[in-house]
Amino acid sequence: MNKQRLLVSWIGGNDLNMPEGQMTGPIWATIQATKFDVIELIYNYSDDEIKPYVSLLSERVNCKVHARKANLSSPIDYEDIYIAAEQLLKDVVQSDSELSILLSPGTPAMQAIWVLLGKTRFPCTFYQASKEQGVQVINIPFTLSAKYVPAATKLNQSELNNLARLEAPIDTAFDDILTIESDFQVLKSQAQILAQQDVPVLIYGESGTGKEMFARAIHNASTRKDKPFIAVNCGAFPTELIDSILFGHKRGAFTGAISDKSGVFEQAHNGTLFLDEFGELDAVVQVRLLRVLQDGKFTRLGGSDEQSSNFRLITATNKNLINEVAQGRFREDLFYRVAIGVLQLPPLRMRQGDLDFLVDSLMQILAKEHSVLKGKNISYLAKKVIKEHKWPGNIRELKATLLRAALWSGSDCIDEAEIRQALFIMEGKKESLLDRDIHQGFDISHILAEVESYYIVKALEQHDGNKSKVAKLLGYNNHQTLSNRVKKLGI
The missing domain is CATH 3.40.50.300 (P-loop containing nucleotide triphosphate hydrolases)
Structure with missing residues (x-):
């Protein structure tokens, strides 16, 4: 009897941030590279963001697709992540299952829990997917005994980070500095x-x-x-x-x-x-x-x-x-x-890969401080507005904007209009690219990168991500040259 090929993964921001009607991201790349009978997904986003993605994915694949929401107090809370991931694997892994776990989507904490569970109680094949290296089977070169798996409430954050990254752990004094970049x-x-x-x-x-x-x-x-x-x-x-x-x-x-x-x-x-x-x-x-x-x-x-x-x-x-x-x-x-x-320290506008993670994390943190944020989340379109803003006040401004939007929001989901209303646009402070103060000093390469990033993003949005067309319009030699610039600029 053939075993049921099962893929388990968190849904990440790179999966959701796709051009309209197109499938991109680590999950889609892995499904394209390897055949599965069942796909079990777990997420910490709002249902409004997830439903269109799961619906489109289900239409594009010839297998069953299921998704469940995890009740996490934070996307970096090891206890909540452990409980949610363990319960999922208990529910979906059968005696005839051939389990594969995709590590790429999610926070380092989520990746660490997958490694812990996959190396102890749920034997599996680990996959990793990236634009640069494609889809790969990952060999994690150590073993763990299940009897040494600590209780969820005893999990040590720095040691679990070490499991995920296989490098020296960061001291817990740095835990409040949030990033996945x-x-x-x-x-x-x-x-x-x-x-x-x-x-x-x-x-x-x-x-x-x-x-x-x-x-x-x-x-x-x-x-x-x-x-x-x-x-x-x-x-x-x-x-x-x-x-x-x-x-x-x-x-x-x-x-x-x-x-x-x-x-x-x-x-x-x-x-x-x-x-x-x-x-x-x-x-x-x-x-x-x-x-x-x-x-x-x-x-x-x-x-x-x-x-x-x-x-x-x-x-x-x-x-x-x-x-x-x-x-x-x-x-x-x-x-x-x-x-x-x-x-x-880079400004927030140069941390595009962190924005979704920071927004979700700050919402969780603010909810503990202000009851008005409890149960609220951010819509996909609202996050697009956040990504387009330059954030001159950086993290401090982002945190204040999220709180302000939550105070004015009349529903559980903060929408695009409410985020726009909460933003402060200081036109008077806007500097022309050709009128920078030389005496203050600046890195001219950052200005050139800012201009290039602006037009690449604008062109990709207007032409549905067609890199060949965008490369021709913007004067790049070919789509590969454009792809290299996109990677270099962190778009």
Whole structure:
């Protein structure tokens, strides 16, 4: 008797983001490459998004297609994912089943649970599908004993991530930094390496990209995690109080100094000092900082006794400090003292592969904080609006927009119109590509990439994803050249 060939998979954003009437994504690629008798899918999206996909898939294949919704509090909650995935496999795997599991769709947490279950209680063939390498059978080179599978409530997040990625686990201090993009995962790995090395760190990034979140994660993953984390906004220093803020003061040092007060360097002793908006420091303050950064010694304002502090310094800025040094606005010796470990956080508009995941994750997080979001989700068309927006305020703006849209939404599903209403369009701040401020500095390759991405996406949308036609219209040699640019630009 022939065994029933069964494919199990999460439905991911790359499966749903397909041109109208066309099938794309890892699930479709795998079905095209290998024949199955039954396809069992599990999802964490709204039914409105899933039903059209499942309906079209069922029409295109000669086998049974079933889909069930998973009740997850978050797409990265291991306990909920474990319970949902285990129950699915219990329900669908029969004695005559030849089980295959597709790892590609879903979050790293979902992939990790598949690996755990597939290597213990549900023997299977693992598949992986990507545009670059096609559909492949994946050999996971280790075995697990079922008796060592922990209870769902005991699952260790970093160890399960390790199962999915087969690489060094990220410290749990970085769990709140949400991403599924490989480039951003690399940033988290680099930050973890820096956390273990007691060196100064400089974090670049636009407002709202998560600079302070990275700084706190580095502190919490370091040997100083049980000591103070002192955060200071350098752009908010009143000129007359700079010395007091930085170094503290003695009683009577100036009018209003009614008692002794410690400065931020003293408060950060044995811990971490985070100086945000570091590029805003004027020349006078830069000079005052230099000595304490050199030897950790300072004197309180109005005092005579020299004190010392053993602190770890993390700085952050949205300015290109190299350009500031070149223009004479920032001290070169100070720059090289703080820029030992350097992290460059990309703006949200450059994280297109993360947007669906971030929206779903933020909705889950906000639902725990605000009852008005409980049970709400985002429609497919609303997510398209989100992807088209430039997000000048980055993650902070996205979070506020989702909350604002939920407050105004009258149903369980936030639609396209409600997202548009919740967006703030600041036309006055829009810069012409030909009118950028040279003094602020910018990477011209990013501007060229922005223009190229805009027209590629526009052309693909207008011509139903026909790459040959788009390549001809936009002057590329052939559709393969266009495909290479699409990959390079992260479209």
